[in-house]
Amino acid sequence: MLEALSAVDARRWAVLTRAAFAARRAEIDALNVFPVPDGDTGTNLYLTLDSALDSVRTEHEAAGILGTATLEQECTALSRAMLLTARGNSGVILSQLVRGFAEAIADSGLPQAGAEVVADGLQRASRRAYASVTRPEDGTILTVAEAAASAGGAVVCQGLAAVVEAALDAATEALRATTDQLPALQRAGVVDAGAAGYLLLLEALARVVHQDGAHVGERMEPFAEDPSMRRREGWSTHGGVVEPTGHDGGPPASLADATEGGPAFEVMYLLRDSDEERAATLRTVLDELGDSLLVVGGPDLWNVHVHVDDVGAAIEAGLDAGRPYRVRVTHFSDQASHRRPSSGVGVVACAAGPGLAAVFEEAGAVVVASGPGQRASAGQLLDAIRACHTLSVILLPNDRDTELAARAAASAAEQEGLDVHLVRSRTAVQGLAAFAVFDAAAGVARNAAEMSHAAAATRHGAVAVASKQALTSAGPCEPGDVLGAVGGDVVVVGQDLAEVALDVVQRLLSSGGELVTVVGGEDVPDGLVEELGQRVERHHRDVTVTLIDGGQPHYPLLLGVE
Structure with missing residues (x-):
């Protein structure tokens, strides 16, 4: 059992949370009845985290710290990426929860996060979530985050596992109680969708702390007994597992039913060149225009989310506050029809x-x-x-x-x-x-x-240029050598693209074939693809050659034989 979270543990926590969101997204979508943003809370949670992890990986690859980043670097990068990739109301709130953890880790100055840092992270996550919502309501993710933070903070002296277990137990009870805290949830007989997503995040944390699954460096597969991967009867007071169709008598049968009488559009955008004062003014203006309002971030970047009938006014308010970009407008009725x-x-x-x-x-x-x-x-x-x-x-x-x-x-x-x-x-x-x-x-x-x-049935090969010295299956190579591969394995090292490519084709045709496909990359010399096609046809009269200008990077030639 872990006594503190390292950077590797934090990465694993994020990956396991994403897996849980993927496994449970449709079920969480079906829970979504309040507030009614876009009817797909589970999907938004999943896509927000998935896109953010992809962004962090790209950023760390460019910086040369992929796999070696510190705990603070990992968490800070993920927090900022989630602000940029947040989808829907739920995605924005999730970004603020993660921001709370990231701030606690950064301010601690420690290479690992023990009980005190994680408990502080739970507290900051709760505060950040509350601060992001203009009109907080009981019975939502805010209530569950607050319960988890309070319980975790009460047992700091007992160690990391105790903090995580207490937070998880409290969140589980608080989630169950959300049904009776909001009329919309009570009528539907379900728990709050966003809060259910936060519970999965805490369950993934508990799994990491208990070191369930494979050790670091091994392939991790979801456990069948992992609760974050299983659908829950407890999420519906009707005694059954909530179905994505909503046929258990809980969630609305359609998004149009859920949004009747509410704003017709969801507007989201990122905001630059603003400040705290103008962001506060924007929040006030948008609050008068619609509901489900979130204006979060700072000091140099804000994420704005609101449901309105007047899309133009919502965007104009952003122009008054700074420079909006990545503007996304969704019409709820259109979104409902797209789901059919x-x-x-x-x-x-x-x-x-x-x-x-x-x-x-x-x-x-x-x-x-x-x-x-x-x-x-x-x-x-x-x-x-x-x-x-x-x-x-x-x-x-x-x-x-x-x-x-x-x-x-x-x-x-x-x-x-x-x-x-x-x-x-x-x-x-x-x-x-x-x-x-x-x-x-x-x-x-x-x-x-x-x-x-x-x-x-398609045998495949490729031709590339070596970028460094290496020992291949065909012998040593130096930078600039031409490598020919069959089935992903280097079989020839040479100096001429055309000659190596012809060698690869000959090997692919050694056991027969009727169609040869040659795909030219972005760096292939002019005329080489046509020349190769002609040479193949001369040597193999019974073979048809197809030439394609693929434009792919890294591989001047891709080759296939059917």
Whole structure:
């Protein structure tokens, strides 16, 4: 059992919380009845944290501290990233809860967070959450955060585990009590949605402190017995698990029912070039225009969230207070209709370059930019799945290192009632082969089977230029050497792109093949792709060659044989 949280522990806490949000997002969405922001509290919590973690990873990679950042660096970076990625009312409040923990850790000046620092973090998180809401209400996430902070602070002398367990127990009881604290929750017979999300965060913390699961450095898989991964009967007074459809008699049957009589639009934006005084004035103006108001952040950046009927007035108020950007306006009735997917099968495809993206888009896929240095997060893939507006979706990661994120996105989408099939396309050429057999008139199961078979039957290779000295399977290489790979393993080291590429194609064709696909990258020399295609056709008269201007970085040539 941990006596203090290190930077590694904090990262694990964040990752486990994200996993819990992914597993439970649809159930939390169904709880959402007050306040009525956009009907998807669980989704907003998940996407806020997922996008923030992705942003922190990118930031730390650029700074050269990925995996070695201090506890303060990890928490401060996550806090700021969440202010930028916050979605909906719930996401903004979550960002303030995390900000409270980050401030406690920063002010302690300690390399690890023991009982006192974590208890202080619980207190600051509660205060930050209360300060973010213009009109605090009992029976919300604020009540649960306050109960957790009070209980944790009372047992500091007993150590970190005692603080976390006391906070978790108090939050569990406080969450159960929210049903009777708000008329809307009582009528629905459910607990508060945002508060349920905070409970999952505390459960993930308890799991880290108790060192459940794998040790540091090992692959972590969610435990079947982990309460944060299980749906709860206790979240509904009707005695059953809350269903995403709301058919247990609790949540409204539709978003339109929930928002009847309330503001028609959700407006969110980030605000720069402002100060505390103008932010306070903005808060007053927006409070008169609508409800569900949050103006949080400072001193150089604020996140603004409000529900209004007059969108223009809400944005003009922001212009008076500073410089709004990333303005997002959602019409609640439109959002409700978007949640009713059509029949048919959609396809989501990852693409590492603009040329590849164009090919997939022209074929009808929703495309997500993803490749080395910019791999898509689970949240981005989930957005794309939902953007298909179909009940069934085929997901093509087209990259081995994106597969886990794709699985997480598929799992999260299935919680929403969508039928998502992941095709294990581990390279762009496998994804192209899979999409070539897609039949829009066929069902999702048949398409998934045919596309999976096509991807698996495609042998793949690549040509790249070595960036450093290394020992490969084909021998040593120096910076500038040309590397040819088959199935992800370097099989030839040479000096000429065309010669190495031809060698790779010969190896791919050694066991037969009818179609060779050559995908040129952004750094491929002019004319090389065409030259390679002609040479392949001369050597193999019975082979058809397809040339694609992919525009992908890092790999001048991607090669496939079907």
